Amino acid sequence: MKTSETMLDSRESALRQMDPAVADLVQAELRRQQDNLELIASENFTPRAVLEAVGSVLTNKYAEGYPNARYYGGCEVVDEVESLAIDRARALFGAEHVNVQPHAGSQANHAAYFAALEHGDTVLAMKLEHGGHLTHGLKSNFSGREYTFHHYGLDEKTGRIDYDRVRELARQVRPRMIVAGASAYPREIDFATFHEICREVDAVLMVDMAHIAGLVAAGVHQSPFPFTEWVTSTTHKTLGGPRGGVVFCRERDAAALDKAIFPGLQGGPLMHVIAGKAVCFHLATREEFRERQRRTVANAAAMAAALLEGGMQLVSGGTDNHLMLVDLKESELTGKDAEDLLAKAGITANKNPVPGDHRPPAVASGIRLGTPAITTRGFQPSEAAEVGRIVAEVLRGGASEERLGELRARTCELAEAHPIYERLGE
Numbered sequence: 001m002k003t004s005e006t007m008l009d010s011r012e013s014a015l016r017q018m019d020p021a022v023a024d025l026v027q028a029e030l031r032r033q034q035d036n037l038e039l040i041a042s043e044n045f046t047p048r049a050v051l052e053a054v055g056s057v058l059t060n061k062y063a064e065g066y067p068n069a070r071y072y073g074g075c076e077v078v079d080e081v082e083s084l085a086i087d088r089a090r091a092l093f094g095a096e097h098v099n100v101q102p103h104a105g106s107q108a109n110h111a112a113y114f115a116a117l118e119h120g121d122t123v124l125a126m127k128l129e130h131g132g133h134l135t136h137g138l139k140s141n142f143s144g145r146e147y148t149f150h151h152y153g154l155d156e157k158t159g160r161i162d163y164d165r166v167r168e169l170a171r172q173v174r175p176r177m178i179v180a181g182a183s184a185y186p187r188e189i190d191f192a193t194f195h196e197i198c199r200e201v202d203a204v205l206m207v208d209m210a211h212i213a214g215l216v217a218a219g220v221h222q223s224p225f226p227f228t229e230w231v232t233s234t235t236h237k238t239l240g241g242p243r244g245g246v247v248f249c250r251e252r253d254a255a256a257l258d259k260a261i262f263p264g265l266q267g268g269p270l271m272h273v274i275a276g277k278a279v280c281f282h283l284a285t286r287e288e289f290r291e292r293q294r295r296t297v298a299n300a301a302a303m304a305a306a307l308l309e310g311g312m313q314l315v316s317g318g319t320d321n322h323l324m325l326v327d328l329k330e331s332e333l334t335g336k337d338a339e340d341l342l343a344k345a346g347i348t349a350n351k352n353p354v355p356g357d358h359r360p361p362a363v364a365s366g367i368r369l370g371t372p373a374i375t376t377r378g379f380q381p382s383e384a385a386e387v388g389r390i391v392a393e394v395l396r397g398g399a400s401e402e403r404l405g406e407l408r409a410r411t412c413e414l415a416e417a418h419p420i421y422e423r424l425g426e
Contacts, residue, residue, distance in 0.1 A: 034420055037387060037411050039342075039349045041184070041323035041370025042211065044240045045377065045420050047283060050276040054242050058272040066258060078271045085274050088281035089246060092217055094225055097254040100277050101261050101269040102245030105210045105234040109135040110142060111247050112206055112230045115260035117176055119146055124170055124203075125179035126161075127151040129353040129361075131315075131325075133183040133208065150175065154185075154355050159316030161185070163193050170201045180224070181208030181232075184352050184368050186304075186319040188221055195227035206230040212321055214238025214372070217284045218293035221321060229253065238296065238322055238372050240289075241280025244273045292375055296322045299371040299384035306385040307369075310392025315354055315366070323370040326395065327354045333397055335364030341394050342367070344404045346411035347387070367395070377418035387414070 016023040033045070058078060064071040067079040067086075082100060089098045102108040117123070123143075126132035130153040134141045137149025150173045155162040170178060180194045191207060198205045207224035213233040215221035224231055231248040235241035249257045262269075283289055297320075304314060304324045315325040328338060335351030342349050353359075354366035369391065371384060379387075390407050393399060399407070 030421060030424055035346070035412060035415055037347045037415060038373035039347055039369045039371070039387070039391075041368050041372065042234075042237050043370075044237060044372045046236065046240055046242060046276070047279070048421070048424075049283070050242050050279050053275040053279050054272050056272050056275060058275050059270075061271050062268045063271055064268045065262065078274075081271060081275050081278060082269070085278035085281065088278055088285075089248075092281050092284055093223070093231075093248065095231070095248040096251040097249050097257065099247045099257055099261050100244075100274050101266060102232075102247060103266065103270060103273075104243065105133075105208075105232065105245045106135050107261075107265060108210075108232040108234070108245030108247045109133075109206075109208060111257065111260045111265055112232050112249075113143065113147060113177075114264055115249070115253060115256040116204055116206070116230060117147060120148055121176040122148045122150065122173055123177045123179060124150050124152060124166070124173060124175040126182050126185070127153045129357050130154045130355050131182040131185035133181075133210075136179055136208070154316075156355065159355065160187050161189070163190065163197070166194070167197045167200070170197050170203065174201055175203050177204050177206055177230075179206050179208060180228075181206075181210070181212075183211065184323065184325055184366075186314070186321060186324050187316050188320040191222055191224040191227040204229045206232065208232050210234040211237050211323070214240060214284065214289075214293050215297065215321060218290040220290075220293045220297055235277050235280050238293065239280055239284060240372065240376060241283075242273050242276030244270070244277055246277065295380070296371050296375040298381050299375050299379060300324060302381035302385040303369065303371060303388035303391075306388030307392050310389055311396060312392050322372055323368060325352060325354060326367040326369065326391075327365065328367065328395070329354060329356060329358065329365045331365075331395070331397070333395065334359055335366050336362070338367045338395055341399070341404070342391065344401075345390060345394050345407040346415070347391060347394075349391075374418075377415075377420055379414075379418060383414060387411070 061078050062072050063075045063078045067083045085100045125136035135143045137144045152166045205228040207228045210233050212221045216223050233246050236243045300319045300322050304319045313327040339351045351364040352366045352368035353364050357365045359365045
């Protein structure tokens, strides 16, 4: 009897009762998010409705396979959940086919390669140090080990994609696939031109829109869907949903994609996360979401202008989207130094390589900044500009510990003016 009572307690008791150590860490992270200004371009605050879905009993259900074709019984409810996520994603982006099972963006990219390419095929993608992603051919990544990657970069003078050079490289290496999309590129990407280049060399186009998916959904950035065979994305950046991935393709490639993900690369899907994706896609149809994406871009423009006025160098001289890249090659500060100093001022950012970087990636010569998270908090362009001025003052160097404390107090005031998850701490 005592054993069964103990089992009942462990099933029904709250986290605080069962594991105070983890509960304390969760609360500490909540306070960190509430008290600091999040400028990491790939992070956002997901709605409470998504948190509830991801924290739901759907986490208990194993559902290998696809709706109406599972390898386990009892999937009638989760079949509806996944079908709803699929229908909503297709409608949101005007896609022919979508797979919502990838656990993350890296798995989404892996699935697209796996479905569209043969081992060793040639792929052309953006250089990592010019804004590309590690799954775009980094030698130590699966992509660089399984496929033959060549890389295009940015024009050294403009800091923008040199489309003529992309075309020239494509004619030289004759890739089976060209990848458009980036992890740290502050300008709008011309998917129509990439499509033209692909047609010239008989390549397929894959667009990794992980960073700009929310902007695309809101019509703030050119949509890749009319121009490409493959689109991959995460759901947690500008989309503001749960952490996870998604892959879109033409109907003719649907079977190859689905087989690539399961049983090719993954086992059972995370049904609680797929439920969160369904909520995310639904919320992205609302005018409130579209307005927030417009403000995300406006906030980025205001912050970039303030940084430039504060004497900072920005890759490409500004931004068209949600992020900007501060170039510190000529500064004594490294990207790592800058990241640490900004943290003292209550601002969370990440070091990032920049074109022509002479420092190793673990140190880097750039800082990547983005506005999705502060925009979700409710920041307006005037406040984003003030944050830009604070960043510029910190990165100019010479700020004393006392001054950093004063700047920290101001960022705390801005954070308190735009609270998040107020009831979660109760």
